[in-house]
Amino acid sequence: GNSVTQMEGPVTLSEEAFLTINCTYTATGYPSLFWYVQYPGEGLQLLLKATKADDKGSNKGFEATYRKETTSFHLEKGSVQVSDSAVYFCALTFYNQGGKLIFGQGTELSVKP
Amino acid sequence: DGGITQSPKYLFRKEGQNVTLSCEQNLNHDAMYWYRQDPGQGLRLIYYSQIVNDFQKGDIAEGYSVSREKKESFPLTVTSAQKNPTAFYLCASSISGSEQFFGPGTRLTVL
Numbered sequence: 001g002n003s004v005t006q007m008e009g010p011v012t013l014s015e016e017a018f019l020t021i022n023c024t025y026t027a028t029g030y031p032s033l034f035w036y037v038q039y040p041g042e043g044l045q046l047l048l049k050a051t052k053a054d055d056k057g058s059n060k061g062f063e064a065t066y067r068k069e070t071t072s073f074h075l076e077k078g079s080v081q082v083s084d085s086a087v088y089f090c091a092l093t094f095y096n097q098g099g100k101l102i103f104g105q106g107t108e109l110s111v112k113p
Numbered sequence: 114d115g116g117i118t119q120s121p122k123y124l125f126r127k128e129g130q131n132v133t134l135s136c137e138q139n140l141n142h143d144a145m146y147w148y149r150q151d152p153g154q155g156l157r158l159i160y161y162s163q164i165v166n167d168f169q170k171g172d173i174a175e176g177y178s179v180s181r182e183k184k185e186s187f188p189l190t191v192t193s194a195q196k197n198p199t200a201f202y203l204c205a206s207s208i209s210g211s212e213q214f215f216g217p218g219t220r221l222t223v224l
Contacts, residue, residue: 041218042217043203043215043217043218044156044205046212095211099144100146101205105153105155
């Protein structure tokens, strides 16, 4: 079946450090890929998305590139801030299958001043 | 402002009781979804609905029920048959073929 695997957390970084959160997927076909962010006690917010191979999604300094050959969608940011502390979820969907999201387990990021 | 609202924010239930979680959206989205989140885990799909008066089971539908009588509303009932209902419940909606938007969530605790 379809699945998403993320690197385990928690990830602890100092402010202005470089961030990478790994995400790989297993799927039959070519899904759309997403990164969502969840702040404590809140719902999920869409951070970025990519709908086909080699697409790069970007938002608020975060980037991720859809790599079909490695079935990956790693999240990166060049310089993290304390306000980026949150849980990050990688997810996939097939729109012709009801648009159901399949999530990774989430990666907690903690940024220290 | 357009968005998704969930109520209540916190809900406490005694064992053996049914409870209903509310989800309302004014985004004119066709599709709505319910997910369950447990600590340290990703979200798992409970039920989803692509049109009014129709819905499908997700991966963990046992012990839950839903209705979709109006486009704007997709309430979730957690029944006494759900063995371990304590969790954070998230509702989402989307235009068909586009990304999902999430509500703020309801935290259910069984006493």
